[in-house]
Amino acid sequence: MKVLTLIVLLAASSFAAFAQDQSTDVQAACGPKSASFTVKQDDSAHTPAQPEPGKALIYFIQEGGASNGIESLVTRIALDGAWVGAFKHNSYFSVSVNPGEYHACANLQSVTALGKVVAFARVTAEAGKVYYLGTRARIIGGTTRLEIEPIDVDQAKYLITSSPLSVSQPKK
Numbered sequence: 001m002k003v004l005t006l007i008v009l010l011a012a013s014s015f016a017a018f019a020q021d022q023s024t025d026v027q028a029a030c031g032p033k034s035a036s037f038t039v040k041q042d043d044s045a046h047t048p049a050q051p052e053p054g055k056a057l058i059y060f061i062q063e064g065g066a067s068n069g070i071e072s073l074v075t076r077i078a079l080d081g082a083w084v085g086a087f088k089h090n091s092y093f094s095v096s097v098n099p100g101e102y103h104a105c106a107n108l109q110s111v112t113a114l115g116k117v118v119a120f121a122r123v124t125a126e127a128g129k130v131y132y133l134g135t136r137a138r139i140i141g142g143t144t145r146l147e148i149e150p151i152d153v154d155q156a157k158y159l160i161t162s163s164p165l166s167v168s169q170p171k172k
Contacts (some may be wrong), residue, residue, distance in 0.1 A: 001030075001121065003152040005070075008024070010084050012077075019148060020130070021022065022085065023044050023159070025086070028077060028080065028081050028103065029079075029080065029081060029103035029104065029105040029120055030081065030105035030107055030118065031076070031078040031081055031082055031083035031105070032083075035076070036076075036109050036170070036171045037074060037076055037083070037085070037109065037168040037169060037170055037171060038168065038169050039074055039086050039087060039088050039091075039166055039167070039168045039169055040166075040167045040168075041089065041091050041165065041166060041167070042164055042165040042166075042167055043163035043164045044165075045096045045161070045164050046161065047161060048122060048130070048157050048160050048161075049094065049148060050130070051096060051127070051128060051129065051130060052058050052064075052096055053127075053128075054098075054099075055096045055097060055098060055099075055127060055128050055131065056097050056098075056099060056125035056126060056127060056128070056133070057094050057096055057097075057129065057130045058079075058094060058095050058097055058102070058104075058123060058125065058130075058131045058132075059092055059093075059094045059130065059132045059133065059156060059160065060077050060085065060087070060088050060090075060092060060093055060094070060095070060104075060106075060135065061092040061132060061133070061134045061135070061159050061160065061163070062069055062075060062087045062088070062091055062092065062134075062135050062136075062153065062166075062169075063102070063134045063135065063136045063151070063159065064090045064136075072088055072089060072101070073088060073108050073109065073110055074086050074108070074109035074110065074135070074139075074155070074158070075087055075088065075089045075106055075107070075108055075109065075135055075146070076106075076107055076109050076168075077104065077105070077106055077135075078104070078105040078107070079095065079102045079103070079104055079105075080102055080103055083170070085111065085168045085171065087165065087166035087168065088166070089164070090163055090164075091164045091166035092159065092160055092163055092166060093166045093167075093168070094162075096140070097125050098122070098125075099125050099126055099127045100123075100125060101122065101123070101124045101125075102122070102123045102125060103121075104119065104120065104121045104123060104133060104148060105118065105119075105120055106118065106119045106120075106121075106135045106146055106167050107119075108137070108146065113146065117137065117144050117145070117146045118146060119135070119146040119147050119148040120125075120143075120148065121133055121148045121149060121150070125166035128169040131148060131150070132151050132152075132153060133148055133149065133150060133151070134148070134149060134150075134151035134155075134156070134158035135148045146161060
């Protein structure tokens with residue numbers, strides 16, 4: 001009986017440590033909760049860019065979802081715990097990064113009746129490559145869900161050439 005109790009206690013403490021490590025990883029992907037952005041859109045024509053030498057380029061594209069007003073909310077994006085930009089109204093922006101693994105966090109800037117809406121993705125960036133992550137907010141069964149995931153290169157290029165560039169600045 002003592003052995004069984006010891007095994008249960010060790011398993012529980014291991015699970016708690018694992019859950020705590022995962023929680024720390026998740027929190028580390030997003031930026032400070034208090035940060036917020038003003039967002040403007042540049043409607044002039046744009047074409048997809050290429051990365052700087054020795055760097056990778058990550059595009060974040062807000063894809064249109066159901067016309068439910070969610071897309072009008074500001075969605076902010078963080079890489080490894082630092083907010084790198086924000087968008088709204090089906091727009092996009094890009095970030096130049098050094099090669100390596102990045103943990104992306106997408107989060108609605110406003111905590112509304114929708115609650116805390118957040119999504120995560122991982123990107124392993126290689127020098128000279130371009131990555132495209134799409135975000136989409138959906139209401140499924142009365143629950144708001146934010147998604148961030150890689151999207152098809154052709155779809156991404158179409159969205160970049162037909163959508164406004166998002167220009168965001170941290171609010172002071």
